[in-house]
Amino acid sequence: MTALDIDFVRAQFPAFAEPSxxxxxxxENAGGSYTCQQVIGRLTRxxxxxxxxxxxxxxxxxxxGAEMDEARARLAALMGVAAEELSFGPSxxxxxxxxxxxxxxxxxxxxxxxxxxxxxxxxxxxxRRLAEEGIEIxxxxxDPQTGHLDPAQLENLLDEDVRLVCFPHCSxxxxxxxxxxxxxxxxxxxxxxxxxxxxSYAPHGLPNVEELGAxxxxxxxxxxxxxxxxxxxxxxxxxxLLPNQAHYFNEGTLYKRFTPAGPDHAQVAASAGMADYxxxxxxxxxxxxxxxxxxxxxxxxxxxxxxxxxxxxxxxxKDRNDVRLLGPSTAETRAPTVxxxxxxxxxxxxxxxxxxxxxxxxxxxxxxxALQAMGVDPNEGVLRMSFTHYTSEAEVAKLIEALxxxx
Numbered sequence: 001m002t003a004l005d006i007d008f009v010r011a012q013f014p015a016f017a018e019p020s021x022x023x024x025x026x027x028e029n030a031g032g033s034y035t036c037q038q039v040i041g042r043l044t045r046x047x048x049x050x051x052x053x054x055x056x057x058x059x060x061x062x063x064x065g066a067e068m069d070e071a072r073a074r075l076a077a078l079m080g081v082a083a084e085e086l087s088f089g090p091s092x093x094x095x096x097x098x099x100x101x102x103x104x105x106x107x108x109x110x111x112x113x114x115x116x117x118x119x120x121x122x123x124x125x126x127x128r129r130l131a132e133e134g135i136e137i138x139x140x141x142x143d144p145q146t147g148h149l150d151p152a153q154l155e156n157l158l159d160e161d162v163r164l165v166c167f168p169h170c171s172x173x174x175x176x177x178x179x180x181x182x183x184x185x186x187x188x189x190x191x192x193x194x195x196x197x198x199x200s201y202a203p204h205g206l207p208n209v210e211e212l213g214a215x216x217x218x219x220x221x222x223x224x225x226x227x228x229x230x231x232x233x234x235x236x237x238x239x240x241l242l243p244n245q246a247h248y249f250n251e252g253t254l255y256k257r258f259t260p261a262g263p264d265h266a267q268v269a270a271s272a273g274m275a276d277y278x279x280x281x282x283x284x285x286x287x288x289x290x291x292x293x294x295x296x297x298x299x300x301x302x303x304x305x306x307x308x309x310x311x312x313x314x315x316x317x318k319d320r321n322d323v324r325l326l327g328p329s330t331a332e333t334r335a336p337t338v339x340x341x342x343x344x345x346x347x348x349x350x351x352x353x354x355x356x357x358x359x360x361x362x363x364x365x366x367x368x369x370a371l372q373a374m375g376v377d378p379n380e381g382v383l384r385m386s387f388t389h390y391t392s393e394a395e396v397a398k399l400i401e402a403l404x405x406x407x
Contacts, residue, residue, distance in 0.1 A: 002285045004305040009390050012036050012277060013225075016390075025395035027360040029223070030172055030337045030386035033203055036225045038280070039273030042067070043227060046266040054265050067269035072255060074275035077291035079217075080210035081233055087255040088268045092199050092220045092230035093122040098258050099195070099216065099232075100126035102242040107163050109134030114157050114165045114192075117369040118142045118149055120172045123197035123218070124369065127166050140167065144374050147174035147327050151183055158190040165194050169201035172365055173339035173384055174327040177201065184213040193238055199223060202231075203388050204306055204335050205299030206278070208292060209233050226274045227267035234258065302389035307331040309396045313338055313385070316400045322407055326374060326382065337386040339365075341374075342407075346381040349406060356402035360385045 010016045015026075015034040026034065050064035073083040089095040103113070107130070115124045117139055131137045138157045142149055149167065158165075165187040170177045184194045195216040198207065202219035209217045215238045222228040234242075239254050250256035275291075278298045282288075287297045310331035318329040323340040342349060346362030353360050363381040364371055371378045385399060 002287075002301060004301055004389060005284060006305070006390070006392055008284050009281070010392070012038070012280070013390055014040065024357050024359055025398050026391070027358055027385040027387055027395075027399055029203065029388045029391075030200060030365070030384060031361060032222050033225050033388060034390065035222075035227070036273060036277040038276035039226050039270050042273040042276075043266055043270035046269045050269070051266070064265060064269065067272060068263070068265060071268055071270070071272035071275070074272055074291065075206075075231065076233070078206050078275060078278060078295035079233060080208040080292045080295070082236065084254040085233055085235055085239065087232050087234070087257075087259055088263055088271065089230040089232060089259050090261065090264065091228070092197070092218045092232075093126075095218055095230040095232045095258070096122055096195075096197075097126045098245050098260060099234075099242075100130060102245050102258065103127075103164060104130055104133050104135075105243045106241065107133075107135055110136065110161065111163050112136040112138055112159075112161045114138045114140050114154070114162055114167075116140045116142065116149060116167045117373045118147065118171045118174060119166070119168050119197060119367070119370070120199065121366045121368065122199070123166055123168060123195070127164075136161065138162070140165075142174070142370065142373055147171065147370070147374055148176060149178055151179065151186060154183065154186055158186065158192065160191060162187075162190060162192045165192050166197070167194075168197040168199075169207070170335045170337070171327070171367065171370060172200040172337060173367055173382055174370065175200075175334035175337045175339070176327050177334060180207075180212045180214060188213070200337060201335060205302045206295050207299070208296060209235075210292075221267075221271050221274060224274060225277060227264075227270045229264065229267050229271060231271075232258065305389045306336045306387070306391075309387070309391060309393055310334075310336045310338075313396055313400060316403065320407070323383075326376075335386075336388070336391075337384065339382040339384045341376045341382050342380070344380060346383040349383050352406045353399075353402050356398075356405060358385075358399055358402045360399075 013034045054065035076083045076086040187194045193215040196214040198219040217233040244251040282294045326339045350362035364378040368378045
């Protein structure tokens with residue numbers, strides 16, 4: 001496996017050269033990542049050269065529309081899906097709400113949706129509200145000790161009434177990577193569709209949605225080195241079944257059917273910079289191939305680096321008697337999002353870490369149901385330390401040292 005060139009990576013992110021951030025190690029990436037130069041450059045160009053209504057016949061407009069189309073096509077190709085199956089919205093939370101309204105019209109009273117209590121509220125709350133329409137909501141519950149979602153428990157919830165199964169690729173604090181392909185196969189065998197919340201996974205490598213088999217895959221570009229957008233993959237077979245949620249004249253265009261508001265032209269266009277970055281990363285490491293192959297290569301490159309850095313942090317906290325590590329203690333099975341319960345409010349501890357040059361967070365992170373299920377007081381929250389492939393070994397060592405001082 002090719003080793004990640006961390007110096008090349010960090011050179012792509014202006015934040016690492018920003019004087020006001022010097023000496024501070026960023027460990028709140030699960031809340032939003034640094035933005036790569038490729039995205040910043042495209043956003044600046046759009047606002048200076050293309051800030052007109054797109055898709056008109058004059059040149060600035062034509063180029064603006066072409067850049068928006070480029071973003072959709074290139075990100076879709078990296079994820080192994082057709083360009084028409086990927087669309088943008090103002091956030092993943094908003095995209096999920098729109099999808100829930102589509103399913104509200106698509107489903108009948110008495111039919112069921114399965115959600116988990118491992119999720120961020122964005123991929124559980126909108127679905128749970130459909131109970132008001134007579135739709136049955138079944139909860140696939142995590143293990144209160146480990147946070148694990150057991151597929152065998154899902155099997156017990158599936159029957160002919162279930163139309164949709166919603167679950168995270170990984171939790172935003174438990175961190176364990178759920179077996180999406182296995183879960184999807186179980187749901188499909190029961191005649192149900194699958195909606196996967198990939199917000200906490202995609203920053204660690206874009207998945208191939210075709211290989212996963214998911215019908216819906218959601219993630220946030222602002223957590224994946226890009227602008228503040230929600231990215232939504234809906235496979236064509238399902239997208240054409242669900243009722244249109246956009247203007248009636250957009251019903252025939254798949255990528256417009258679930259975006260009732262007009263798109264943010266500049267941010268959609270700038271999202272192509274994410275593809276620029278992934279391709280530059282692959283090329284620098286000697287990889288050439290199709291977009292899907294590039295996506296897979298970059299995914300594995302990122303994950304190998306993260307696993308190498310994550311295990312020492314897990315080892316540093318897993319056996320402490322003053323904290324409780326939530327989720328697995330093996331780096332291979334989880335994303336580098338590490339949350340610990342402290343039996344005291346977490347936010348002051350995060351503030352203390354900041355005095356040591358560590359930027360981390362404390363709170364419930366919109367996963368109140370999961371915290372309660374695991375016996376953690378949401379008012380106290382957890383200390384969350386999250387990173388991505390642009391984090392260095394020296395920064396992880398600095399975090400471990402700071403934890404020793406603060407705890």
